[in-house]
Amino acid sequence: MVRRSDKKGIGNLFKKGTTGYRATKTNKVLPSSSMSEVGREIESPGYVRSFLKDKDRFVPNVDYTNPANFARFGSAREYYTKAIENIYRFYPYDGSQKEKLDWHNSASYFDNYIFENEYPRTNGYIEIGHAWGSTSATVDGTAFGDVVYKKSSAPQYISIKGGPNGPAIPAYASGSGYEKPISYKFKEQKANVYDAEIRQQQNLTIDGTTGNTVEFWLKLQTEPSKSQASPGHAYFDIWNESFEYTPGSSQTFGRLLVESIFDVDGSGNPNGAYLGDNIFYVTYASGSSGVFRAGLGSTALSGTLGIDLSNWNHYSFVMKNDPTGSNLSLKLYINGNLAETVITGSQIGSVDTLPLNANIGAYRTAPTPGLYFSGMTTDGWGTLSGSYMDEFRFWKSSRTSQQIRRYWFTQVGGGTNSDYGNTDSKFTGSENPVDLGVYYKFNEGITTTSSLDAVALDYSGRISNGIIKNYSTGMRSTGSAMVLSNAAEREFKDPIVYSNHPNVVMYEEEASNKGREYDGRNSSFMFNTLPGWIIDQDEDRQRNTTLALTQIMSSYFDELSLQIKSLPHLKDKVYLSGSVSGSTNKPLPFADRLLKSHGFIAPEIFADADLLESLANRDDNREFEKKLSDIKNQIYTNIYNNLLFINKSKGTEKAIRNLRH
DSSP, X not given: OOOTTOOOOTTHHHHHHEETTEEOSOOOOSOSXXXXXXXXXXXXXXXXXXXXXXXXXXXXXXXXXXXXXXXXXXXXXXXXXXXXXXHHHHSOTTSOHHHHHHHHHHSOHHHHHHHHHTSOEEOOEEEETSXXXXXXXXXXXXXXXXXXXXXXXXXXXXXXXXXXOOTTSOSSOOOXXXXXXXXXXXXXXXXXXXXGGGTBSOSOOOBTTXXXXXXXXXXXXXXXXXXXXXXXXXXXXXXXXXXXXXXXXXXXXXXXXXXXXXXXXXXXXXXXXXXXXXEEEEEEXXXXXXXXXXXXXXXXXXXXXXXXXXXXXXXXXXXXXXXXXXXXXXXXXETTEEEEEEEESOOOOBOOSSOOEEEESSOSSOSSHHHHHTTOOSSOTTOOSSEEEEEEEEESSXXXXXXXXXXXXXXXXXXXXTOOOSOOTTOOGGGOOOXXXXXXXXXXXXXXXXXXXXXXXXXXXXXXXXXXXXOOTTSEEOOOHHHHXXXXXXXXXXXXXXXXXXXXXXXXXXXXXXXXXXXXXXXXXXXXXXXHHHHHHHHHTTOOHHHHHHHHHHHHHHHHHXXXXXXXGTTSOOOGGGSOTTBOOOOOTTHHHHHHXXXXXXXXXXXXXXXXXXXXXXXXXXXXXXXXXXXXXXXXHHHHHTHHHHHHTTTSHHXXXXXXX
16 A cells, blocks of 8 residues: 655665665675564464564466366366465455465465455445434433433444353354355364463553554534534443442442533534544543543644544554553544553553453443433444544554554554464563454445345454344445545455355356366366266266365366466566566565576565565555565566667666666
8 A cells, every 4th residue: 555645765775785686795684683573573473483484485477367278187177166266265364464474475376366366355444323213212311511412213223242262153144145164263263262371361451561552534414514413422432330439439430431521512423523622532441540521632633633433544552651650641642643642540550350241333332331321222323424434443552653664554464362462572481461452344245135245244353243233224334434535546455255245156166167168178177087977977966075175186186287388488688567467466586696607697676675565565654565675576577688789888878868768
């Protein structure tokens, strides 16, 4: 992803280690660091190893749009169907970046091509309160100014169970039309791995010592939200189902609440003014300690930062005990920038009384005890109306300014059930905590089956799938808040993991027919060379075991055939940018050796690229469209392609110009 407002070009990477086309003496690619230090900067030490394996993997330049180019001995139909199944069954959609790289490294050349170029993938966001309907109840909240709270007759919001969730919960939400329900992680067949030593416990926590962070993209219907049906409305609410916090009691109350409160006119409707001149209010409490409805985000910020709530903006709320005193520190970040810090309330410990469950887009319960006893005894009050959300993340720790600034316009990795990515840097090795509690991208696509579309898949890796209450057609969209806000030019499109999704069904049928047609005329198809009685017996019993066995053998032969065919052409001049669209188009990972074999000194390009640029293909402000290692090898390849002309005109201005081109 490249932020359109960022004018920094990739060419700046040349300036540190090169002068013109002559490199300086340094060949240092990365600063001297231990694997654990490097891993914590990116994601995890395991990610670095997986990245290097992917970086050095040779990929033949093959046009996969034609089965004749990759299916010599095996069944093209089987290649297509198994590649598709490999994606929707085994791709770690909620895994860490390391786990995703491991999948790509273990997948065949063909599987990777299908994933990158043909398999249906999508982005998405949700509209909460798409259909408000009628108002079923109203409460006048005299406990906090002149505020009115309303409840829809069919409130639409996302309900989350904090867990830990057991193995009975499937990895992918199942429905009557879902043919292949699969339990989580395929090997262990269980949802949550419980390990208290690394805080791998429940998925929702409240703890002032480690802190908490709530992040999401938000677009309200109008500014200043006059159309919100309920003047008091909640964005996120965690509650442990207790209001017991009177001094002298057992102090079991626990709450984390982010809400907005609007003043009302004589008829009880929002008049467009923020009550108390604050855009948001935060409750962060355990027992009688903490803070109750602290104002955060002064309305003056709207003019200062140019924030309009009717536009897409990213909001981050960071709550933690203030290390410099006895209060709480509350921080609001808007679009990656620190907008306001409020020091208030009193410090809190962890909320140990369960259950901790949450709502997105509605109150879990009344925001105050007075309102509870006034009639707000159930959840679903104060839902948003006609408001959009994307990339919702809840963290069981306080995120740093660097982390928020780095990831507000991009996705993050999950894998918190099986990998230790996205962790607090003060932990090392096996002590890494798992901090990402829940993560909703809304990128699972629209199946048009309400029972499936009403499930918000959790991309954190802990299977806290949210349930969209009173789901209605039109709540989901397949766009991207990051792109629509111009914060990024693109967002990574996640593969659709529902096998019965219309796009997946259509693609699988088309690919299967294409493969079947080719198999019928492929004289080298190994299975068809067997005696007819074996083929008939295999098909009659509908077991296809012989076909599966020959396909396994054929896949090795076909992959070896691609590599053997590529070997004599490694030194050919290949212009990848002009090759056919079906090609994998990955430059040779050892392209620099082509130059060295012809006596041309090939110094390390991007020698002073930092860890992010080298290992994550991004910097703090943008994601690169292509991998930095591939760009480097493409440059080496382009120089090699023009080496004859460069050598003939060496030492001249023309030579330097052509080398740079």
